[in-house]
Amino acid sequence: MKRIQMADLVGQFKKIKTEVYQAWEEVLENASFINGPQVKKFASNLELYLNVKHVIPCANGTDALQAALMALNLPKGSEIITPSFSYAALAEMIIHVGHKPVFVEVDPSTFTIDVNEIEEAITDRTKVIAPVHLYGQCADMNTIMKIAQKHNLYVIEDAAQAIGANYEMDVSGKLKAGTIGHIGTTSFFPSKNLGCYGDGGAIFTNDDNIAEELRMIVNHGQVKKYVHKRIGLNSRLDSIQAAVLNVKLKYLDDYGAARKRVAAFYDEAFAGHQNIIIPKRQVKSEHVFHQYTLTLKGIDRALFKEYLMNYEIPSMIYYPIPLHKQEAYKQDIELPITMDLTENVISLPISTELDEEQLAYICKHVLVFCKEQTLAQ
Numbered sequence: 001m002k003r004i005q006m007a008d009l010v011g012q013f014k015k016i017k018t019e020v021y022q023a024w025e026e027v028l029e030n031a032s033f034i035n036g037p038q039v040k041k042f043a044s045n046l047e048l049y050l051n052v053k054h055v056i057p058c059a060n061g062t063d064a065l066q067a068a069l070m071a072l073n074l075p076k077g078s079e080i081i082t083p084s085f086s087y088a089a090l091a092e093m094i095i096h097v098g099h100k101p102v103f104v105e106v107d108p109s110t111f112t113i114d115v116n117e118i119e120e121a122i123t124d125r126t127k128v129i130a131p132v133h134l135y136g137q138c139a140d141m142n143t144i145m146k147i148a149q150k151h152n153l154y155v156i157e158d159a160a161q162a163i164g165a166n167y168e169m170d171v172s173g174k175l176k177a178g179t180i181g182h183i184g185t186t187s188f189f190p191s192k193n194l195g196c197y198g199d200g201g202a203i204f205t206n207d208d209n210i211a212e213e214l215r216m217i218v219n220h221g222q223v224k225k226y227v228h229k230r231i232g233l234n235s236r237l238d239s240i241q242a243a244v245l246n247v248k249l250k251y252l253d254d255y256g257a258a259r260k261r262v263a264a265f266y267d268e269a270f271a272g273h274q275n276i277i278i279p280k281r282q283v284k285s286e287h288v289f290h291q292y293t294l295t296l297k298g299i300d301r302a303l304f305k306e307y308l309m310n311y312e313i314p315s316m317i318y319y320p321i322p323l324h325k326q327e328a329y330k331q332d333i334e335l336p337i338t339m340d341l342t343e344n345v346i347s348l349p350i351s352t353e354l355d356e357e358q359l360a361y362i363c364k365h366v367l368v369f370c371k372e373q374t375l376a377q
């Protein structure tokens with residue numbers, strides 16, 4: 001059996017090696033390293049794929065969030081409603097730009113923002129709702145967009161983990177994650193569903209004015225060369241990465257299908273188990289399974305993780321400390337669901353390359369451990 005990895009990037013690379021080398025040769029032969037044709041081609045390929053008017057490539061998913069927040073030109077101290085059970089980049093950038101994250105709970109079954117908490121969190125300073133499409137499926141965007149419209153708020157979607165996921169909007173039909181709100185962002189970190197071989201990110205919008213602002217921001221606030229209209233960033237996707245992304249974008253839906261096959265295998269093995277809750281799907285969202293995350297019930301997670309490691313099965317905890325408890329973003333608030341999840345979630349290996357032998361081996365050991373634990377209690 002092949003060694004099991006959380007994400008088998010080498011196995012995936014081997015299948016597209018020739019195409020990637022060819023694309024790289026083109027960049028190297030033309031020395032078109034910065035803002036070259038590969039970057040422009042990628043932006044327009046992704047616009048087509050996402051069916052969105054503007055894709056603005058940038059250096060990483062964190063910059064994408066920073067640029068999105070800057071582009072709205074909000075008054076300092078604006079409040080932005082976002083989940084605490086998430087990766088740190090969004091809260092970090094909210095504070096960086098001079099605003100305040102207002103942390104709310106997630107729905108414990110889908111891990112995305114609890115829409116029932118949003119309206120209660122709105123004050124006169126609230127300007128943005130910022131859902132995170134955690135683990136690969138969209139938050140309840142129908143409700144979020146309704147609340148945003150009612151209260152005249154912007155919506156920034158952090159789609160770093162959900163690129164390619166379709167979402168069924170009640171009014172406008174099927175839309176891609178990150179293209180529903182006013183601005184969407186993503187990351188091309190290597191292990192992401194659409195990952196490059198270094199850092200990369202992008203911002204999406206259908207709004208021409210926001211797009212113009214974003215293009216300026218990622219390029220030192222320049223309207224044209226050496227004319228700086230506003231404070232910006234130096235945030236570029238480089239051509240070497242864009243070349244990889246042009247190849248991989250063609251396979252993104254196949255990658256999604258492979259991830260779904262892994263998820264279906266796990267679902268079948270664990271559905272209805274008394275100690276393991278399988279990830280629930282949002283009714284209107286496709287799940288592209290950036291992660292396959294279980295919630296454990298009556299199981300010692302540390303022991304479970306250690307047991308799996310002894311059988312060379314890696315696992316990860318996304319995320320062990322919620323944002324409102326982090327020293328950098330600490331807030332004295334109670335979020336019991338978030339606390340409970342940080343103590344009980346565990347993500348199993350998921351990648352485009354896992355085969356049935358590996359999956360059967362993982363499932364067998366998960367089930368044996370749970371049985372032994374139950375017997376010991």
Ligand SMILES: Cc1ncc(COP(=O)(O)O)c(C=O)c1O
Pocket residue numbers: 060061062063087089090132158160161186187188189199200201
């Ligand atoms: C939800 C989410 N947002 C933002 C980011 C930041 O992306 P990057 O690492 O490219 O800056 C990540 C990356 O892990 C993420 O998972």
